[in-house]
Amino acid sequence: MSANPSAAEAAIAELLSIMARLRDPDGGCPWDLKQDFESIVPYTVEEAFEVAEAVARRDYPELKEELGDLLLQVVFHSQIAREQGLFDFSEVVAVLNDKMVRRHPHVFGDQTAEDEQAVKVNWEAIKAEERARKGREHDSALDGVPEGLPALQRAHKLQKKASKVGFDWRATAPVRAHVDSELQELDQALASGDRDAIEDEFGDVLFTLVNLARHLKLDPDLALRRASDKFEGRFRQVEQLAGAPLSDFDDDRLDALWRQAKRQSD
Known part of the structure; x- marks a missing residue:
């Protein structure tokens, strides 16, 4: 592992x-030439999630990759911008450097921050x-939460923003009780058969569960990922135990296989 600045500069120059x-x-490459800002956004988002997955698994060689x-996504966007005369990679880095120094006056300036x-x-x-200088006045405490965030993360960030101005429960118990209340409203919607009402109430249940996770100091996205990983592992085990297509089994046999897989994985 090298901390040689010249080696890093050379590697970045080669990448560019x-x-x-x-x-x-x-x-050039026909596929790369066809891309624009909009077309590569899904890849940018996907790569960010793959970084998160590598961290969650503590797979550090994979994290490096x-x-x-x-980083390639940043370079790709920057290259398209350079071709359009908007900005280039060096300007992206310069803006980031300025921002990091500006936002850490307790490190680079004369302010203090004890904790x-x-x-x-x-x-x-x-x-x-910064928003004011850009002409973006502070209209709401919820400003700055991108609509394009994954739904769980957006709900979590909106709730945190609201909490900062005191719009929050002060304890976990009432949040937990609110989960039951929202589930009751979902049951009523299910009884009505109104699809719009069912979707609305189901969303309220999810939103309230995210709020409960926040009060429990849990990351709801990570918790759901762990649950999905657990389900995937047990489901694959059920497939191995079955030794035949699962569609060949009735509900009772599938339930028995699931319970067996659960016992073996616990």
Whole structure:
């Protein structure tokens, strides 16, 4: 492992050169040449999730590779922007450097921050000043939560923003009780058969469960990922125990296989 700045600079320069070559109309890659900002956004989002998955699994060789894939997305966007005369990779880095210094005055300036909470308060104040300079006045405490976030993450961030201005339960118990209340409303919607009402109430249940996770200091996305991984592992075990297509088994046999797989994995 090397911390040689010149080696890092050379590696970045080579990466930028590779990306420019891929986008060169004269002999570049047809697929890369066809892409634009919009078309590569799904890949950017996917790579970010693959980084998160590598971290969750503590697979650090995989993390190294996935971070490279995510960096490629930044370079790809930057190359398209350079071709359109908007900005280039060096400007992306320069803006980031300025932002990091500006948002850490307790490190690079004369302010102080005694703990993590003080850092967060300063951070939000600086971000508000930045919005004002850009002509984006603070209209709501919920500003700054992208609509494009995955639903669980967006719900979590919206709730955290609201909590910062005191719009929150002060204890976990009433949140847990609210889960039961929302489930009752879902039952009523199910009884009515109204599909719109069912979807609305089901969404309320999910939103309230995210709120409960926040009060329990849990990451709802990580919790759901772990549950999905657990289900996948047990389901594959059921397939192995069955030794035949699961569609050949009735409900009682499937339930017995599931319970057996659960016992073996616990």
